[in-house]
Amino acid sequence: MSEQLLNVRLPHKTFRTPQGESVTALHNIDLRVRRGEFITLIGPSGCGKSTLLKIMAGLDTEHDGEVLLEGKPVTKPGIDLGFVFQEHRLFPWLSVEKNIAADLSLRQPEVRRRVSELVELVKLQGFEKAYPRQLSGGMSQRVAIARALLRSPKVLLLDEPFGALDAFTRSHLQEVTLDIWDNNRTTMILVTHDIDEAIYLAGRVVIMDARPGTIRKTIPIDLPYPRKKASSSFQELRTIVLREFERVEELELVDSSGI
Amino acid sequence: MNQADIIQAPGDALIGEAKKDAATSAAHKKAYRSELRENGKGKAALRGALFPLVLLAVWQLCGSFGLISATLLPTPADIAKTFYELLISGDLFRHLGVSMGRAALGFVLGGAAGLLMGLGVGLFRRLEQTVDPSIQMLRTVPHLAITPLFILWFGFGEFSKILLIALGAFFPLYIQTFQGIRSVDAKLFDVARVLEFSRSKQVTKLVLPAALPHILLGLRLSLGVAWLGLVVAELMGSSEGIGYLIMDARQFAQTATVFVGIAIFAVVGKATDSLVRHLEKKLLRWRESFSG
């Protein structure tokens, strides 16, 4: 459990605005992720969560820092680093099962078998042949998760994957995600706006600060799974996290989808 | 909703029920609406047919009572009779076959060139920089205006006819294919990168399917222009084909045959267009349909 899997060291990440000024998006980031960990990233809007996740995925390489996956530098995106975007980004012309397979052929028995397994895992049996437009937001997001999982990523990065969903679907998908994490032991890093979600899922909650984006504090969550949101120990942790936030000047945080 | 979903998650079960309710009532409403629409459609069709039918009747009566000259405007019955004669003599099919062969050959040559060029220019920026400006320049010339030049260079023969049709068919497919490739959602490209698509998979699994709606539109437009080119090419001078049938009949003042020829051009043009529309419906089933 304690083996280092992903190391991110990022002294500086700046963006250049169209006017030619440079804006510091991230500053002094140092994050070490152990194999099998579940980390949630939480922070006010605009603090650089998405930017950090993209850098970890190799989607953004314009920075002076270093991302190491199992000691090797990440220079471009790839299947070792699975990514689930905030919007599902399914291919609208492919059915559910073909979306999961994507560039792989379902005619290969091995792919076929793994896809059916994943369809079951994300509870979409009966919808294999449906097109994305026939799915609800939550179902689409489950397909996107299955698509990332088919490649057996070493780390799964999720950028506010449940941000746009209603409370029912959201809590269902939280269960699904925990199930997957429990079964596959895939290392997960999930960005969220929702304090409850952050505590409910994670082994460690990483709280970020805005302007410039830095890691303010990391809070370990030692509660056993399955967790009860109403329990007093959960509420205690919630208070601790909230107190951290009260120190952040601009409290732009909302409980649910404040996109 | 399938059963497994309902058993596994109580939250989902509720949603499932609600959805089912919504679905049934929606289905009822839809059925009701489509019934209404069916009725409305019937009535609308009837109303739409009224004017042509009255016109046809008046036309026929005027002709029968000798109010208009048969050389200028033969009666509908005359035209139908001519059509029937042309049909059983086999002339109609022979000429139609020639015309369709020409249109098909010209369309395939020009369309394929447009499609390949559009793909190449869309996929390779170097090629775009090299050829697109010239193509865009040529595009501004109405291709029918080049007809006299073709006749000068190649005579009235088959070659200039096919070339005229091909030239017309080239541009719509070229432009639409190019546009289609360039309008692929950049967000999906990020997905392809994260999933490690190879360069060829990026083309076959992302670019082509995403560009398909545009390409099919280009196909329809190209077919239309090719057909137009055919009409012009055949009227300009030929010894076979529907256009020849029309011009030949004109010389002998067989106006009924001219009418038949025009009608054939219209019907076949419409039929090919419907064929592509049908293809569109089948291939683009994944798209949101706006029919109701």
Ligand SMILES: Nc1ncnc2c1ncn2[C@@H]1O[C@H](COP(=O)(O)OP(=O)(O)OP(=O)(O)O)[C@@H](O)[C@H]1O
């Ligand atoms: N492509 C870009 N060009 C210029 N500035 C950018 C770009 N992307 C992000 N930024 C800036 O970087 C900062 C961090 O943005 P980022 O999207 O990472 O925030 P976030 O924490 O994900 O916010 P949210 O919670 O609203 O999604 C913001 O100030 C934003 O304006």
Ligand SMILES: [Mg+2]
């Ligand atoms: Mg973000």
